[in-house]
Structures are given as C-alpha cells and as structure tokens.
Amino acid sequence: MAAAHIALLVVVLAARHALLAAGSDAHPGYDATEDTCGVPAAEYGGGRILDITHAYRPDMPEFALGEVTGPLVRLRDSMADGSVCNLSELRMHCHMGTHVDAPGHINQAHFAAGLDVDKLDLEVLNGPTLLVDTPRNTNITAKAMESLNIPKGVRRVLFRTLNTDRKLMWKKGDLSYVGFTEDGAQWLVDNTDIKLVGIDYLSVAAYDHLISAHVVFFKIPNIILVEGLKLDDVQAGIYMLHCLPLRLVGSEGSPIRCILIK
C-alpha cells in the first residue's frame, strides 16, 4: 500500500508542477469567477488548494422539502435603511449543502449520550484521504465496495459517484441518487479501516436504504459521514483533507467547510 501511495503522490506532484509551470494565476482567491454548474472546482494557491464545499444557494436540493425556503442569508439591518451597520441572519437546517452528520442523527442512544457535532473528532476530519470513483452502474453495494480494492489502513475516503456526473447538487430533490446500500455500509465497516466517509450528494445512503445504511454506519459511533461534497473536476488520488464543522452544541448535523490540499 505504501508503494501505491507514493506512486500516486508522485503523479499528483507532477501534475501540480505542470500546473505551476503553466503559470497559474497568482491572484489569491477564486480562480473560477462563479461557483455554478459546469465551472471547475474553486482553487486557491495556484491550484494547490481545492475547495470541495458547495456554495449555499437558496435553490439547493434538500431532504426536508419545504422546510426552509427563500434566501439563506438575509440582510436584517441595512445601512441603506439607516442602520449603523449591515447585519445578516442565517436560516437553514443543519443538513443542508455540504454538511456532516453526528452519530445522534439516526441513533437515539448516541443523541442522548450527547454525541453532537461539537464532539466530532477533528483528527478524523483532517488528514490524508483517498478520492475514488465508484462504478457508475450501481449503488455502493458490498460488491461495489469490494471492487474498489481500498487498502487496509486507509482511514478517509471520498466516494465520487454518478451523482457528480448527473450534477445532482444542482437539481431539486432527485431521489434516484447513488449511495450506500445496507450491505455496502456493512462491508465497509467489516472489511476496511475507513473512519471518514465522504460522498457527493446529500446522503451517504441510497434512498431505499436511507435509514438502514445510516444505522450500520452509526452503530459504533466511530465513523464520520460528510455529505454533499463538491467533487467535480478533482482528480482521483491522494490528498490532505481538511474539514471543519461549526461547533453547534446539541446539534446532530452541521454545515462543514472541506478543502483538499495537493
């Protein structure tokens, strides 16, 4: 496995040098001007840092349909209306856009035990990660998991699926998205060392296994689920992942900012 990692790292570094040699923009901040459908991932540091977080938009897909509508960020006090400052308020539910689930999301015992997002282990949320492409003709079943040959010792994996190809994070409420089936989740728990599961739609679990696959992942509260990642235009491979949830005490979910560093 170490050899495979080093080989991949070499490829990644070579690609980065090619980018730098091509004279990437020295301007800090977005290389891309707009975070919309079809635009490459937001890049910083000449392409060294990739933002894999979706920008929050009022028209994002969400599970709890109709729960929150309208602008997420709303100007409450406006200088234009004579206020001393501009002050916005934020309204959204905690599992919208790119977000993290705490074990209490589906498991009442964990919720009662206080396993909220503020207790999530930042060590799991930050470290080397593997970005893989899943087979496009299937949900993430035990068979699909097995076919990925993820080596033992790999603790963080971002699963890019058909969801990215279908641009589902730019579509309203399509429940035919790809995710883990119950047996796929069980296979991961039984046969890998993965402690962080990232996916490119609002749920790691396929809709037909929405609760059952979550139950498997949360049985022992040692796996963190990051959902709604923006994995377009990122090469499969090894990266440093940094994900930071908000410290929402008592909440079973939180918006999360995730970046990859080459």
Ligand SMILES: *[C@@H]1O[C@H](CO)[C@@H](O)[C@H](O)[C@H]1NC(C)=O
């Ligand atoms: C405050 O918000 C208003 C819109 O109501 C805008 O015109 C103005 O430029 C803002 N001021 C600052 C300092 O951002």
Ligand SMILES: *[C@@H]1O[C@H](CO)[C@@H](O)[C@H](O)[C@H]1NC(C)=O
């Ligand atoms: C994945 O499962 C969902 C139902 O949970 C289904 O609608 C979808 O077609 C499946 N996708 C694939 C690629 O098999």
